[in-house]
Amino acid sequence: MLTSNGYVLDERRLGELVAVPEGDRGDRGLLRARLQRDGYLYLTGLLDPATVSAFREYYFELTGAAADRASYRKVLFEEIVPGPEYAAFCTQPALKDWFEWFLGGEPFLHRRKIIRQTAPGENGIGTATQAHYDLVYLREGSDHVLSAWIPLGDCPVSRGGLTYLEGSHHRVLAEEAAGRLKRPAASITADLPALATEYDANWLVANYRAGDVVVHTAHTVHAALDNVSDDMRLSTDIRYQRADDAVDTRWQQHWHDRDGL
Template identity: 30%
Template sequence: MQTTTDLTKAGRPTEEALRRYREQGFVHFTSVLPADEVAVFRAAADRLLAEEGPQTWGASEEQAQVHYVEAAWRKHPDLRRLALHPAVTGLAESLAGGPLRLYGTDVLKKEPRVHLPTVVHDDEPGLPLAGLTRTLTAWIPLLDVPADRGCLVYVPGSHRRPAEHRQVHLAGFQDYRPMEEIWPEFPFSPRVAVPMRAGDVVFHDFRTVHMAAANTDGERRLAFAAVYMDSDATYRPGVQDHPVAHLEPGAPVDGELFPLIAVGPGGAS
């Protein structure tokens, strides 16, 4: 289990944490956000879920894997503050090793004994972006997520599998192929479950294979996810591209809707 010793006094990843992220494709930091801030973010997420009428990830409500509200950072000021929180963005940019922009955020809810396991996937094919090399996701629990509450499960080192074993792009959902079909070694690959406390953050590379089991606990799972993309990413038409569909193919994904993250003393802009 990783501990806060993975952070330097300045709140950046230690060399050991950086090494683990490069090798495994994910890293879990504990106690990144204090409890009082998490309580504010949790209240904002609850309010957004109540107001928005969350969307369903799955073929139907009966096959729902999770309920979510997308673009959450644009819909509530406290969730904007979370998406651009310097404690989170500083870690993201250190792990990525280069400048990043905020691409998108979701509030994610997985109810007990209701939602199905989350399909095995990596984030690359679902991002309508080109020119990606360091894009990553921050997954932040707003309530504790013990192992039986649908915690994330990763396949260590899967981000380094060769291109022929990745589905790099989805032009449409009809092109989706199961992971074991794309990557024959997947069924034999080790998995690592990552139970987390509220206020922890786990980061994973956009090519890291991951999933989540069903929530068999008596309490809901509530989390916030933020995708930070290469600062010079461009638009490539594909699935879930409505946030960028106003752009011409090949155009830079930038501007106020996709802000550069700032990690200096002034925090994020």
């Protein structure tokens, strides 16, 4: 049984996130068409699993010594987020070079990069990322910004990875074109089953492995599942775009959970 923010997902509204076949990975035109069609690119094994595992170990070495919530927040926002280790991970050649190739120009990485940790058994409204699409938080820049969601370690479905609402970007694009903009920035809902019914679409899930990356558009609706496993779920989401496109200047400070974005 899969849940998100305590809501039980309808098994009849579940599907599988489809990975890009190895034979298609080097065809930029095909990948762009696939992204336009599906709203996401599931790139298995894009990163070296050892690099991912090393960053996970670094993260827990620093946060594991935190005695309380205040100490944890201090380590996260004052050491890890602005630190060179995190910067190096997010600009590693396997990522930066891929975006340069795919975008066909100099890539720009937004400084505001997010790390999410979910402990086993955490559930209820506000625990898991609610359904949303990223553009509502990035209105002051290009709508061609791409998000990369990266599980920091293996993340089977039970550990609470991201789930994508199938084909949702087509409806969102139409609503955006019609001027029905989401203002102020806000998630759509925590009730994923109801949203699947409204969109007449499935929530797509996957058993992610260390090294996998999912790239999605700013219009693709996604959310997180609850962690019902016995291990910590850790992930990061970062955003790349072409450097010569308009940039949302609000996203050029290091992430803090009280930054108002």
